Amino acid sequence: MKKIGVSLLTAVLGGAVAVGGYKLFEDKQFNQMTLEEQQKVYYANNPAGEMLSSTGNPDFTQAAAAVSPGVVHIKVTMTARGSQRGGGSSPFDMFEEFFGMPQRRQAQPRQAQASGSGVILTPDGYIVTNNHVVENADKIEVQLTDKRTFEAKVIGRDPNTDLALLKVSATNLPMVRMGDSDNVQIGEWVLAVGYPLSLQSTVTAGIVSAKGRQIGILGESQQMPRGYGNEDQQIINTAIESFIQTDAVINKGNSGGALVNARGELIGINSAIASPTGVYAGYGFAIPINLAKKILDDFKEFGSVKRGFIGVTFTEINEALRTEKGIDDINGLYVQNVVKGGAAESAGIKGGDILTKIEGRPIYSSSDLQERIARLRPGDKVKITYKRDGKEKDVTLTLKAEEESKAKQGEGGSNASxxxxxxxxxxxxxxxxxxxxxxxxxxxxxxxxxxxxxxxxxxxxxxxxxxxxxxxxxxxxxxxxxxxxxxxxxxxxxxxxxxxxxxxxxxxxxxxxx
The missing domain is CATH 2.30.42.10 (PDZ domain)
Known part of the structure; x- marks a missing residue:
């Protein structure tokens, strides 16, 4: 009997050690996954009831209840150093306007506060928001709908896509399921969830008004690397804009919040409004989640964005260009120059060619090309169709990395955390x-x-x-x-x-x- 007891105890302890060892291995593997893979594993182990897209009289109660706990209020504290902005205003009002720029210069720095929204992507605290919400932050606090508050650190941020990834130290957080923004249809019902105008969690409804919008409000300018065939270097904009446009009501404070479909799936990150007054005027813009996935995984893995480049400068085809160049095509991108040694030149593309398709999809505007390339990294391959002398040809390019030509060669405690x-x-x-x-x-x-x-x-x-x-x-x-x-x-x-x-x-x- 004693031997049986000893054997049973040994078996129990052995099983516990095995389960514990497997759990440690499982946790390590989980942390090495992409954010989307982590979501798939989570929802496979924590299945939720299927939410059907609304038909007839729309009812968004299920989607709102599922999404709201995973959308957080972000409160930012920063150091204001005097007004640096001139007069005038733009009809495109980025939510950074609510950062409270002072009216006159101050001799000493002072603390300023702002707020925005964010979306929880994993139960261990990865949160997506907009770059312009946190770019000047000294301290970032994240508040959940249940009033719990955490201090957040910035894992990475990118002004060219207006995305940032934050991390809080927590477990078992509510989260929002990622959807597929490529499947979004114009006219489809959507919800915007966030914290507008300093209000608590707010849900509004509308439809998708347009896709692939470029509104010219993002990004940094940089010098074009030599080799484009220009005698002098030019200043180019490196922004990547391919917004989902919606008429769901979003306002200052919604920035970084969720745009979800009627099934409660995250399809975009709310980022901007077009408004002559600075408040809602019917036009809101969100970053497609399929673009955001790659950027956020770069932040998580590398701390910065790894971009692949085709190595061309181009112009969208319009009537003036068609007349000037004698072009018959209505759609596509006219190649002005190619980078010496770049991916396009290596594949045989030349100035004067017309880029017509990417991965078999027609190119109607620059956003069609830029948004697809922005999902890829250096070394990735992509199929491009171009036209020369009236004939189309398919080539496979291996994307190159960004040029590095402008890379930059006591006692008592601190008051800050x-x-x-x-x-x-x-x-x-x-x-x-x-x-x-x-x-x-x-x-x-x-x-x-x-x-x-x-x-x-x-x-x-x-x-x-x-x-x-x-x-x-x-x-x-x-x-x-x-x-x-x-x-x-x-x-x-x-x-x-x-x-x-x-x-x-x-x-x-x-x-x-x-």
Whole structure:
């Protein structure tokens, strides 16, 4: 009997160890998945009742109830340094207008506050919002519909798509299921969920008014790399705009919130309105979720966006261009120049060709091409159809990476929290690979993958590519280590030790107030 008891106990303990070991393995594998894969695993293990798209008299009660808990209120604190904006206004009102720009210059910085919305994508706290909601943030707070509040850190942000990925330390959070924005139809019922005009969670309904809209409000300008056939470098806009337009009511504060279909699936991130008054006038714009998926996964994996480039400059075909160039085509993109050594040149595309299709889909406007390419990374292949001398030809291009021509070579505690200091630094990090650490002769390190405009790192000239080995005397190997080490900040000075891309170890004392 005693032997049976011992055997039973051994079996139970063995089973528990096996289950525990499997759980640890399972959690590690889960964290390495993309955000969309994590959602699929979650919903496979936590099935929800199917919500049918509305017909006849629309009823959005199920969709609203399912989505609202996963849409959060984002409250931002930032340092205002005086008015930098001139007079006049634009009919396209980005929600950044509510950031409260002061009316006259101030000698000393002061604290300003703003708010927006965000959407929870995973139960462990990854949240998507707009870049313009958090780009100047010193401190970010996220409040759920049940009034729980968390401090958030920025994992990555991109002005060219107006997307940002945040992370809070939490578990079992409500989330919104991702849909497929490619399947969205004009005239389809949609809901906008967010926190407009400082109100609590608000749901409005409308339809999809248009797709692939370009409204010219996003992005940064940069110099065109040499090799385009131009004697002088040109300034080009690198924005990627292919908005879903809706007449669901959205206002200031909805920015970063959810646009969902009648099944409660996330199809877009609300970003902008077109308005002569600054408040709702019937036209709202959302970033398609299929574009956002790739950008957000880049943030999660690399800390910054990895973009692939075709290597062409082009012009949309219009009547004036048709007359000037003697073009018979009505649709497509006229290739002005190709980058020497770029993907297009390697595939045989030349200036004067007309790009007519991408992956077999007709190209009607620049957004048709740019939005598809923006979903891909350097090294990915894409099929392009072009026309020359009246004949079409299919070629497969291998996208190239972005040109690097403009890459930038005490006592007492801090009043700021570690997360607030992290956001104030204005940078994204990823763990240094073992090979990189071996090359530099260091045993720890995170790589600075992005330096955000307006942050402390940019102000003091900290460059991309720097491998940071220690912060405040503590070794760092990942983003959580960075945040943990920042708790040791004294007198608002962050002590950093690192190795640049070229050179010996450097030590920096970086003030978080300047």
């Amino acid at each position: 570690a997360t607030e200091i992290f956001n104030k630094l204005g940078a994204s990090f990823i763990p240094a690979t073992d090979a990189r650490k071996k090359e530099l002769g260091v045993s720890s390190g995170v790589v600075v993958t992005q330096v955000h405009k307006g942050g402390v790192f940019e102000y003091f000239g900290v460059e991309k590519g720097l491998v940071i080995t220690e912060i405040n005397g503590k070794s760092v190997n990942n983003v959580d280590d960075v945040e943990s080490a920042l708790t040791g900040t004294r007198r608002n000075i962050v002590r950093i030790k690192g190795v640049p891309q070229r050179g010996s170890t450097v030590e920096l004392n970086v003030p978080i107030e300047y």
